Amino acid sequence: MGGPVTLAHPLIWRKGNVDMDEPQSLCQADRHPVILCGTDITKSFGGLRALDGIDFQLHEKEILGLIGPNGAGKTTLFNLIAGVYKPDRGIICFRDEPVTGLRPDQICKKGIARTFQITKPFLGMSVLENAVVGSYFGHHKRKGLKQCIEHAEGTLFLVGLEDKRNFLASQLTLGERKRLELARALSADPTVLLLDEVVAGLNPTEALDMVELIKKIRKEGVTILMIEHVMKAVMGASDRIIVLRHGQKIADASPEAIAVDKDVIEAYLGSGTYAHAQPS
Numbered sequence: 001m002g003g004p005v006t007l008a009h010p011l012i013w014r015k016g017n018v019d020m021d022e023p024q025s026l027c028q029a030d031r032h033p034v035i036l037c038g039t040d041i042t043k044s045f046g047g048l049r050a051l052d053g054i055d056f057q058l059h060e061k062e063i064l065g066l067i068g069p070n071g072a073g074k075t076t077l078f079n080l081i082a083g084v085y086k087p088d089r090g091i092i093c094f095r096d097e098p099v100t101g102l103r104p105d106q107i108c109k110k111g112i113a114r115t116f117q118i119t120k121p122f123l124g125m126s127v128l129e130n131a132v133v134g135s136y137f138g139h140h141k142r143k144g145l146k147q148c149i150e151h152a153e154g155t156l157f158l159v160g161l162e163d164k165r166n167f168l169a170s171q172l173t174l175g176e177r178k179r180l181e182l183a184r185a186l187s188a189d190p191t192v193l194l195l196d197e198v199v200a201g202l203n204p205t206e207a208l209d210m211v212e213l214i215k216k217i218r219k220e221g222v223t224i225l226m227i228e229h230v231m232k233a234v235m236g237a238s239d240r241i242i243v244l245r246h247g248q249k250i251a252d253a254s255p256e257a258i259a260v261d262k263d264v265i266e267a268y269l270g271s272g273t274y275a276h277a278q279p280s
């Protein structure tokens, strides 16, 4: 097993430049082409409608924030995109191809990776082994174990965990576990990364570092959809923000517009939080 590889190695993703001359996707893009979109997404659990006719579009290389009160349906939307659940109604397209109904492993191999709200590392495995799981099982074409290990080492280097590669995952702090979640997802070499509260629970310095890391990942060509309750982080990182409440979309706008949106302030931000929520 070699030492940490250079940043350039794992991060020469297949994406890179967005070719604006390519045909427009099925979903109309207003900036970069739409890479992932959902139309009329609806999901109920028994009598509870967790998502109710949601439309969304994610543009290539965008960082799109997804916010809303507890129980608004944010994680449910991730679970639908990632194939954990099937929507009752509606369709999700990735690169103009419907992915609704595919299994999570099929969706991951198509290029959509996720992190979990509650970190779920394999506690008895090393940090490196955890990251290798992502590259070995999640990547669409990676073959040998050696390549998988090299790629996983690269992602650990990116998230700043290279020094802990031989630690057990159970020995990591919460902040480090969140970084490991990220490394494991990145090891699948995703085009789209779904981040479910990777900043929540971190101290202010760790939170700032995480936002910088998210921006760095986007710079490498990865498109990001992030759920976050830490307003400073989501306002600072996002190009655009969608707000859910009771399973419905109540706003879809720039962070600046969201911060002053009366419905959003009433439903979620509150007047006290509002001042804190200004984009940094």
Ligand SMILES: Nc1ncnc2c1ncn2[C@@H]1O[C@H](COP(=O)(O)OP(=O)(O)OP(=O)(O)O)[C@@H](O)[C@H]1O
Residues within 6 Å of the ligand: 045, 048, 050, 068, 069, 070, 071, 072, 073, 074, 075, 076, 077, 117
């Ligand atoms: N598997 C499930 N079975 C039953 N109800 C569920 C299930 N998953 C989610 N729900 C319910 O659906 C609603 C939306 O949940 P979801 O986890 O998507 O909310 P969220 O916006 O992610 O909230 P939070 O900010 O607290 O994480 C909640 O009322 C939740 O209890």
Ligand SMILES: [Mg+2]
Residues within 6 Å of the ligand: 074, 075, 076, 117
């Ligand atoms: Mg959630």
